[in-house]
Amino acid sequence: MSESTEPGGGDLAPDAPAVPIVAQRALAAPATVDRAARTVEVVWSTGARARNHVVGLGAITEELDMRPEAVRMAGLRSGRAPVLNTHRRGDARDVLGRVVAARLEGGRGYATLQFSTAADVEPVWQRVVDGTLRAVSVGYRVHRYEPVPDPVAGGTVHRAVDWEPFEISVVPVPIDPAAAVRGEGDQRTPATAYEPPLPNEEPRMPETMPVEPAAAPSAPPATSPQEPAVTTTPAPEPIRAAPPAADLDAVRAEAERAAIERLAAYDTVLAGARGLLAEDLLDGLRQTAIRDRIAPEVLRGRLWDAFTRGTPRPSIPARPETGPANDDPAVLIDAMAEALAARSMPGYQPQGSGRHAEFLGWRPSDMVGELLRARGERNVPRNPTLLAERAFHTTSDFPLLLSAAANKMLLAAYAPAAPSYRQIFLRRDFRDFKPHRHLRVGDFPTLLPLLENGEIQAGTMSESQEIVLLQTFARRIRVTRPMLVNDDLGAFTDFAAMIGRRVADFENATAYGLLNSTNGDGPTLTTGNTAVFATGAARANKASAGTVLDLPNPAAGRAAIMKQKTLDGLPIAVGSSMRLLVGPNQELAARQLTVSVGASQTSNVNIFAVFVQPLVEPLIQANRWYLFSDPVSAPVYVYGYLNGAEGPQVTTGPVSGVDGVEVSVIFDFGVGAIDWRGAWFNPGT
Secondary structure (H helix, E strand, O other): OOOOOOOOOOOOOOOOOOOOHHHOOOOOOOOOOEOOOOEEEEEEEOOOOEEEEEOOOEEEEEEEOOOHHHEOOHHHHOOOOEEEEOOOOOOHHHEEEEEEEEEEEOOEEEEEEEEOOOOOOHHHHHHHHOOOOOEEEEEEEEEEEEEEEOOOOOOEEEEEEEEEEEEEEEOOOOOOOOOEEOOOOOOOOOOOOOOOOOOOOOOOOOOOOOOOOOOOOOOOOOOOOOOOOOOOOOOOOOOOOOOOHHHHHHHHHHHHHHHHHHHHHHHHHHHOOEOOEOHHHHHHHHHHHHHHOOOHHHHHHHHHHHHHOOOOOOOOOOOHHHOHHHHOHHHHHHHHHHHHHHHHOOOOOOOOOOHHHHHOOOOHHHHHHHHHHHOOOOOOOOOHHHHHHHHOOOOOOHHHHHHHHHHHHHHHHHHHHOOHHHHOOEEOOEOOOOOEEOOOOOOOOOOOOOOOOOOOOOOOOOOOOOEEOEEEEEEEEEEEHHHHHOOOOHHHHHHHHHHHHHHHHHHHHHHHHHHHOOOOOOOEEOHHHEEOOOOOOOOOOEOOOOOOOOOHHHHHHHHHHHOOEOOOOOEOOOOOOEEEEEOHHHHHHHHHHHOOOOOOOHHHOOOHHHHEEEEEOOOOOOOOEEEEOOOOOOOOEEEEEEOOOOOOEEEEEEOOOOOEEEEEEEEEEEEEEOOOOOEEEEOOO
């Protein structure tokens, strides 16, 4: 299908003479435009093949089946299907109008689009009216593919045999070159095998010229061959040797018009291949097409052959016709971030649909260019230096890409770390950075009997005086313009990959640093102005002298914990299990003490194997050992994060005076002691 716009002379070929003045006409409005109703008829698809990326299938060659039984047309025919601006649907202003009619005919999809009278739609409508903007594209969902072999190019073509169009978009360049606004010449069928020449050539007549019906001559012609016949009585010559001069001029004009249309169709076909094949290859195919006067469909076939032969080409962008989801910048950022993480961290398991595989080999500058195109930028530069400059503009998505990639790498390293202190500390998150007080065991008043018709007695809750503070920890790294130009993000990826494990180690060290303070006695509590672990009546949760880790001593520690009282004078609940915390020096003794083995005598049964579990931590010094109750039942130490945001968070921001992005890791973490009743400490020998 040819475009009806006609460029002026001089654009036909590098060595073609100028087109005669009669062919240099201004752009005319498409014949199907109705200015009063603000409607226009378009061809929205011919089912042309194209590369696509489909979840579960990856990169495929896709072809749309245009048979009526294969296309679910209810959506387009409902009168509610939108006309969008380049498949965008993130804003109400992206809707330009609606599809008022749609049909399938002769392997093509036709539709009538009605444009809104809104002021922001008027510039687009005017471009359609004056013939400047003609390309359209369809958004659709595929319900079933049918893989079929490609006998010409080899491989497999995934034919969509059950699919559903749901919107039509006005676009600058379509994937399907025949998808366009309809003009008056779109449905002509030539009566003869006539090949129009280029504008400066003499027309080549068909081998058999059409002749007028022969009639028995009864008189000489009433007019000379050079003058048009004006009589109503036909008296033609039996066979004319040559057409009149006026007819030859008309044929020449038609030939010029057809040649210009053919060249315009070449440009439309080539525009759909921009970015898929190298520019010099496209220029060579164009020159060959002009020289051989091939049909646009033949040129399209040659482009497809070049594509499937593996000709060197730039990376394949997502196909717009698959719907806005694949071109959504947020989707691209997430897929690119997964690719950066997978490339930088061996063993990283990417999440999502698997689209990250498309970007595994991309340079960061290539990703910047793709994000600019997804935002609707025109004339995106190919030079990495220029792309690096664009990457650090305030409107760029590159900082978001860095932040997303860093978060993925950081959390992938942080989550499996699982610091050991969490097994004996109770988690209680913080609402803000104010000092937090926590309820202790027994702070809730004891229940009392309720007599018949009696009154429920009021009690009081004492607020703990122990304060736990939330602190902020942070580090940062800069990603600069030279790093991006040189395709060197090694420092950034190393930083993001390592910081997750480093934060987990820091978190563990902070917690055990508090527990090891004061030679293992822990921090000083406000209640009693004494450390967490102490001998005597004030605490009674520390051995008076260090002893070896053997069977009697953990029993003495457990008994001491069970003798502790709540504020109401009740025994504390130690929970169903306990943790025996030791350092490397006591690991063997701790594991022997808690291992479960068969015994022939009751005196040889290891009772601790049932409810005591060893916890070996290198940060526990010397021969110290601790016995901790279940932290949910009797918490001694607590930890938490701001608003439940576990782990470090990544933010990005500009660098003052420098072309670059600052990637910062912020970690809000608090740890403290709130009670002493649920644990026992033995300094060891």
